[in-house]
Amino acid sequence: MKCSIEKLRQLAFANNIIDIAVIKPERSVELKKILVSRHQNKRLTDFEESIIEKRINPKLIMPEAKSIIVGLMSYHMDKPPDNSKRPQFYGTLARCARGKDYHRIVHIRMKELMESLTHSQSGAEWKIFVDTGPLVDRHLAAKAGLGFFGRNNCFIHPQYGSFIVIGYILTTLEFKENDYVSKTYDKCSECGECQQSCPAKAINTPFQIDNQVCLSHALQQKGIMDKETMLQSGVMMYGCDICQDVCPHNYFARNTPEPLFHYKDEEAWLNLPEILQVSNREFNRRYRSASFGWRGRRIMQRNALKSLGNTGNTMVTDHVKPFLEDQREDIRKAAEWAMDRLSKADE
Ligand code: B12
Ligand code: SF4
Numbered sequence: 560m561k562c563s564i565e566k567l568r569q570l571a572f573a574n575n576i577i578d579i580a581v582i583k584p585e586r587s588v589e590l591k592k593i594l595v596s597r598h599q600n601k602r603l604t605d606f607e608e609s610i611i612e613k614r615i616n617p618k619l620i621m622p623e624a625k626s627i628i629v630g631l632m633s634y635h636m637d638k639p640p641d642n643s644k645r646p647q648f649y650g651t652l653a654r655c656a657r658g659k660d661y662h663r664i665v666h667i668r669m670k671e672l673m674e675s676l677t678h679s680q681s682g683a684e685w686k687i688f689v690d691t692g693p694l695v696d697r698h699l700a701a702k703a704g705l706g707f708f709g710r711n712n713c714f715i716h717p718q719y720g721s722f723i724v725i726g727y728i729l730t731t732l733e734f735k736e737n738d739y740v741s742k743t744y745d746k747c748s749e750c751g752e753c754q755q756s757c758p759a760k761a762i763n764t765p766f767q768i769d770n771q772v773c774l775s776h777a778l779q780q781k782g783i784m785d786k787e788t789m790l791q792s793g794v795m796m797y798g799c800d801i802c803q804d805v806c807p808h809n810y811f812a813r814n815t816p817e818p819l820f821h822y823k824d825e826e827a828w829l830n831l832p833e834i835l836q837v838s839n840r841e842f843n844r845r846y847r848s849a850s851f852g853w854r855g856r857r858i859m860q861r862n863a864l865k866s867l868g869n870t871g872n873t874m875v876t877d878h879v880k881p882f883l884e885d886q887r888e889d890i891r892k893a894a895e896w897a898m899d900r901l902s903k904a905d906e
């Protein structure tokens with residue numbers, strides 16, 4: 560028995576998935592050129608599959624797949640916390656890193672959706688992916704006709720904007736022939752605001768960011784952070800939203816219908832001295848369920864040190880000083896930079 564797209568959509572909305580569509584599990588040959596140039600220009604990140612064929616061929620993940628269901632969930636809330644109320648010595652988290660881990664939320668909702676959909680279909684198989692799968696999520700969403708690309712590289716939904724996450728499900732379920740979508744790319748209104756506001760000047764080529772200088776990348780990447788990035792990223796602890804905050808497609812974006820995405824104001828900020836003091840065990844206990852938890856204590860401590868330097872407040876020097884003797888070079892360098900910056904703040 561073939562599934563119906565109407566039923567899928569109905570179940571998706573019931574599970575707070577804001578939009579959904581289904582595509583065939585075909586090879587995305589059109590992506591090959593972009594991915595090859597990414598390799599050639601050394602723009603491959605540690606967070607993505609390096610074998611190009613695995614990124615474009617869904618059958619390598621699930622040979623028996625008949626469909627890919629692509630769904631979007633929004634984490635947009637009308638009133639983000641007022642940063643002027645951020646307590647002293649707290650760093651900031653990007654919206655997608657606040658509150659509960661979005662990977663888990665999307666997984667929960669997609670699993671519920673699939674359980675309801677396959678209720679009467681014995682033997683149906685499926686695999687859910689959010690962010691960490693080999694395929695290119697934004698590309699799948701575009702192919703499924705769910706929105707368009709922004710100059711800032713983000714995928715934008717016409718009503719919900721770009722503060723959305725993308726999940727997909729490879730499944731043996733089949734839909735009626737007319738239910739499958741395959742759309743070509745549409746584009747943003749190209750106002751250029753994102754390009755102008757990016758502190759790292761990472762949007763040089765429209766629709767493709769230079770991820771090697773993007774602050775979001777630098778904050779997640781292991782190792783020594785370069786001085787310019789430490790300065791540009793201010794008190795950011797994880798993720799950067801600047802090129803999305805300025806985007807007109809987000810001005811009137813609808814709010815998320817998903818209560819699990821609601822977070823308390825204090826979950827938008829991290830106490831910097833506390834991050835420096837927690838043990839590894841305590842870090843895992845406290846932050847395991849947050850979407851930045853997987854990057855671990857060391858990266859977050861490095862980010863906390865440079866953030867303290869950027870507070871410009873010499874009261875924090877006692878928190879930074881002990882790390883000047885740290886065995887780990889990335890941590891020591893961040894502490895040295897912070898102390899240097901704080902000494903200039905005093906002048
Ligand atoms: C690696 C990675 C990163 C890296 C590099 C991102 C990059 N743009 O290169 C870093 C760490 C910098 C990063 C940052 C962020 N990320 Co990220 N990231 C990924 C990951 C794991 C892989 C991305 C990838 O494959 N890139 C390869 C290139 C080829 O694909 P792409 O970046 O998706 O680009 C597409 C378009 O730009 C377009 N395109 C490219 N060239 C051209 C040219 C033209 C002319 C046109 C029209 C289109 C076009 O085609 C590409 C494929 O369709 C995906 C999850 C996944 N598995 O896909 C999440 C993902 C892209 N990230 C996501 C998020 C939320 C973020 C951040 C917003 C987090 C934050 N607040 O800091 C930022 C956004 C930064 C930005 N402006 O792009 C979401 C994006 C949701 C959305 N609305 O777009 C994803 C899809 C995860 C998810 N499942 O929801 N990310
Ligand atoms: S800020 Fe302007 S140019 Fe950038 S993605 Fe949004 S609409 Fe497009």
Ligand code: SF4
Pocket residue numbers: 711756757758759760761762768772773774775799800801802803
């Ligand atoms: S996420 Fe931040 S650093 Fe990266 S492109 Fe957007 S504004 Fe620039």
